[in-house]
Amino acid sequence: MKQNYLYRVFAALMLFSISIQGAFSQFKTVGYMPSWAGSVSAIQFTKLTHINYAFLLPTASGGFQPIENPSKLQSLVSSGHANGVKVFIAIGGWDLGAGGGNDGAFEQLAASASTRTTFVNNTINFVNQYGLDGVDIDWEYPDPGQSANNYAALMTELGNALHSRGKQLSAAVVGQGSTGGGVLSSVFNIIDHLNIMAYDANDFDHSTYNYAVSSFNYWVGRGLPKNKAILGVPFYGRPSWESFAQLVARGANPNADVFGNVGYNGITTIKNKTNFVFDQTGGGIMIWELSQDATGANSLLSAINQVVVARGGNNPPPPPPPATQTPYGGTVRNIPGKIEAEHYDNGGQGVAYNDVTPANEGAALRTDAVDIENTTDVGGGQNIGWTAAGEWLEYTVNVTTAGTYNLEFRVAAIAAGKSLHLEMNGQNVSGAVAVPNTGGWQTWASVTVNNVSLTAGQKVMKIAMDTDGFNLNYVNITSAGTPPPPNTPPTVSLTSPTNGQVFTAGNAVTINANASDANGTVSKVEFFVDGALIATDATAPYSATYTAVAGNHSITAKATDNANAATTSAAVSITVNGSGGTCTIAAWSASKVYVAGDKASLNGKVYRAKWWTQGESPANFSGQWDVWALEGNCGAKMGNFSNDLASSSQIIEIYPNPTASVTHVKLNVADAISAEVTVINSMGIEVYKGSLSDNTLEGVIDLAGLEAGLYVIRISANGNEWFEKLLKQ
DSSP states (O other), X not given: OHHHHHHHHHHHHHXXXXXXXXXXXXXXXXXXXXXXXXXXXXXXXGGOSEEEEEEEOBOTTSOBOOOSSHHHHHHHHHHHHHTTOEEEEEEEOSSSSTTSSOHHHHXXXXXXXXXXXXXXXXXXXXXHHHTOSEXXXXXXXXXXXHHHHHHHHHHXXXXXXXXXXXXXXXXXXXXXXXXXXXXXXXXXXXXXXXXXXXXXXXXXXXXXXHHHHHHHHHHHHXXXXXXXXXXXXXXXXXXXXXXXXXXXXXXXXXXXXXXXXXXXXXXXXXXXXXXXXXXXXXOEEEEEOGGGOOOGGXXXXXXXXXXXXXXXXOSSOOOOOOOOOBOGGGOOEEESEEEETTOOOBSOBTTTEEOSSSSOTTOOSOOSSSOEEEOOSTTOOEEEOSOOTTOEEEXXXXXXXXXXEEEEEEEEOSSSSEEEEEXXXXXXXXXXXXXXXOSSTTOOEEEEEEEEEEOSEEEEEEEEESSSSOEEEEEEEEEOOSOOOOOOOOEXXXXXXXXXXXXXXXXXXXXXXEEEOTTSOEEEEEEEETXXXXXXXXXXXXXXXXXXXXXXXXXXXXXXXXXXXXXXXXXXXXXXXXXXXXXXXXXXXXXXXXXXXOEEEETTEEEEESSOBSSOOTTTSOSTTSSEEEEEETTXXXXXXXOOHHHHTXXXXXXXXXXXXXXXXXXXXXXXXXEEEEEEOTTXXXXXXXXXXXXXOEEEEEOXXXXXXEEEEEEEETTEEXXXXXXXX
């Protein structure tokens, strides 16, 4: 009995030891990587488990603004996955909205079930597009009350959608305080971990050890599991907002927490906080942000990793084994033969299929995310429905004999203009297959692509949805007979408008085209303005209507025949004058980079850029705090003073320029009695604000604390603004 008791005690201790080691092996080191700073090549991937790319900005309707620096995100995902590091997209952040926090867009989209669904679907699409491992929601300040309920509803829907696809969900939350109540405890079961922003508590002592402890205890005390509590640490100081690297370069002690009037976290405090998380069996450490770290022996990330290694953590954890793709039912489908659409391979999301909604909308046959429903087509069975552009299905097939084959697609749709294509081992062998309007979701028709050459052997066949809005029952692949004569492409030409015709912005422009096919039929005619599709017409006479936008435009039409051959017409050029007069300012372009003072015209109006911008339409971003300022209608006088940078130099004197630290500013306006001067960096952020002397309208600006780069000086007086560039060396 005694020996048995001792054995049980020993076994229990061993199990406890193993459980502690297991908990430590899951210790997370989460680093934020901003889109605007830092290099992917400089990241110490082996000392991280997660990286959050910041930020993807939401809109109130559930969509997103264009992601900044997408190539950097792609590089981050590639390098992170090669090192076993998970990469999340951080949605939201502090950088928008009155007072920061970007709460407005989140508050609006979360308040409605429809916009929540739109947001979730768009998020899943983004995660799939970039091959991400999860999402970090940076709605930092949901308020107690209805806002908290909306936050919980949004997180629940998003968490379910992500988890069903093997993805993860985290959120950044305040360290403590009243706004912490905006995150209900019900959210704790939904998220995989919380990133606790235990910093910015005060201007100087904003991230002390004691504040970190109380912040960790606040969330755990509310019921957050300790293994989900990720303690945030700053890699910067306040109130100067300098990075740790900048502070060390200026002479700060890397092991201290104070330099002059700047409070920061040195190596000693960073290690103490990391040890505290281990002592509490917490989830890990979060960093804002990686590009602010020093290098070599002064690296704060290295200090964190030293504690992780010493405490027995595994950082990063080994990557999971890749999912295996196998034939449905264990049987490879033979060609020639009929392949049912619902018999796609096993392997899951991103491996055997891509589906942009979180569940099987038809609730038939299979339990994953692909939308399957029972069909009334001849032969019964099931069909794929609720299709969306970008979705795809893969099938393991065996082509028994090399030769030419006919591909018969069994489809149904309630509108024209839909299409799909079929690939073999990544090669598009079918071309775009037009899906006709069959008149009902269960009214079926066959569309055939003839004489497709296939080599023998086992292959992966992919059916890709090029558009949304059609059903697919099966594809029947049969041997082809004598090949038909080569197809002759259709002919197409524009009959109106005529080349050089002039219109007024806001008016309707009718576009007409003639199209014919010598050995078949014309299936559709597509109309393009400046390369962008504006309309599709499937019946003659072919026409479209375009609402005129100020600028010079090129119009083309493309005709496609029943064999998917296409011809594009010769282009017709038109001019559209603004409703306020003829525009002499070049039309705004989404691909062009504009800097402060640049002008662009859109919809008959002229706008001036306040700072660097690309892809932000003046029609949507011309409010008081937005990047564009409305100057007036095309052809109208713009006032007594020009805001162009070129002519501002006659009014503003800045010297020296370039400068290493101090520069002298003077405003040459006789009737001004006071003036305000603002310095704006390349991201459009105000980094300095002051005033000029009431008597001389002169002043001195000290830029010693700013990074080298291009800045814009804005001077405001008498209700006018002038801008000038300044280079900080």
